[in-house]
Amino acid sequence: MDEKEIITRLKKNDEKAFSILVDLFSKKVYNTCVGMLQNIEDAQDVTQEVFVTVHINITEFKEESSLSTWIYRISINKCLEFVRKKNRKKRSGIFKSIFSSDGEKAIENHSDFMHPGVQLENQERAKVLFKAIDLLPEQQKTAYILHKVEQVSYNEIAAIMQVTLSSVESLLFRAKQNLKKYLTIYYQENEK
Numbered sequence: 433m434d435e436k437e438i439i440t441r442l443k444k445n446d447e448k449a450f451s452i453l454v455d456l457f458s459k460k461v462y463n464t465c466v467g468m469l470q471n472i473e474d475a476q477d478v479t480q481e482v483f484v485t486v487h488i489n490i491t492e493f494k495e496e497s498s499l500s501t502w503i504y505r506i507s508i509n510k511c512l513e514f515v516r517k518k519n520r521k522k523r524s525g526i527f528k529s530i531f532s533s534d535g536e537k538a539i540e541n542h543s544d545f546m547h548p549g550v551q552l553e554n555q556e557r558a559k560v561l562f563k564a565i566d567l568l569p570e571q572q573k574t575a576y577i578l579h580k581v582e583q584v585s586y587n588e589i590a591a592i593m594q595v596t597l598s599s600v601e602s603l604l605f606r607a608k609q610n611l612k613k614y615l616t617i618y619y620q621e622n623e624k
Contacts, residue, residue: 435499442490454483457500460582461507467577468511470562478514482507497591504584504592508574564614572607575600 433441433452441449461482465475485506493502565573574593578584579600584592589600 439490439493439495439499442487443493450487453486453499457503458483460500461503464504464507464577464582465511467565467581468508468573469514470566474514474518478507478510481510485510498588501588501591504578504588505594508578508592512570512574560615560618561611564611564618567614568607568610571595572603572610575603576607576611579604 433449438449438453438456442453458479462475462479465478465482466472469475469478482503486503489506493499497505565576568576571593575589578589578592579586586597586600586604590597593600595603
């Protein structure tokens, strides 16, 4: 079944077409979410949200981009929404803890996150890298994860992020520069 047929059948609420869509894209969506969120449970939740959103909004899909680009865009947006919502909760949790009697802070630590695709012998370096990736500004992080983790082309990243090709190149260049800076500082502090 080609993409056009899948879209047509999805718009007619065909369950088999939706099942095919999930089979085709679930791994890509999940890997993108894991890279962006650095938490397996959160990535699973957001992955489900992505497919619910696709199912609900498929009739709105104008086919101006490919189906995969549209799904990646939804995935990135859902991840960014999730992070923003979580950050708001953290800020309110910290604020509440300042005024609460027990004084416990609700700060979650993702420092032990390990991307499931990383081989055992590279896990320690990958932890450090993912910590550094998490420090990148939102746009740089998105472009970097799509390109380096998901192997998405510059052109498709531009379509997903709705920016120009030169913007993607610039974002990736700045992301690499920032990662180099973060990692240099990290290794200087931890190699002593």
